[in-house]
Amino acid sequence: DGGITQSPKYLFRKEGQNVTLSCEQNLNHDAMYWYRQDPGQGLRLIYYSQIVNDFQKGDIAEGYSVSREKKESFPLTVTSAQKNPTAFYLCASSKGTGYEQYFGPGTRLTVT
């Protein structure tokens, strides 16, 4: 089955620690995205990548970093510089411009 996997589903970290969220897709999509969703709010774009070895900042990139070394993988690192990291993180992929995005199941990160 083709799709997007995110792991883990739940993640707990202490304040001051960096943490990396995994996102893998086997849809052969060129573009991948990371969103953050807070309770009762819409999706906010963190970073996106339209092709391997290239990525762009979204609307709330501060405190986050990404890499895109392989077409199927787009990991997100939440650094200690992110002031309010507790949230639901969603990864998505698409064929590219003008196409629908497909989402993974999400990772809920709690930082205490």
Added chain:
Amino acid sequence: EDQVTQSPEALRLQEGESSSLNCSYTVSGLRGLFWYRQDPGKGPEFLFTLYSAGEEKEKERLKATLTKKESFLHITAPKPEDSATYLCAVSGEETSGSRLTFGEGTQLTVNP
């Protein structure tokens, strides 16, 4: 800058009571308008893509329509399992790359 406004924010229906959700958008050159369904704690599930005014798409009890300024998601004879948050998103010709602009969503509750 692309903008998407969804209304109402929340909608309660009785089982079998048909209604419509609205998505108003402002975009310079529409590449595509997308509807998603999101259940609590899960990633959004893709429903429809609409590309041009007058286009309609159907899936079970859902029907999406598009004009030059808005899209409607019509729900016919809803069932409790249709309860979810419905998200609308657009891709515009002047938007950088393949990113989408999402609305805040309409939270639909269908009571038995």
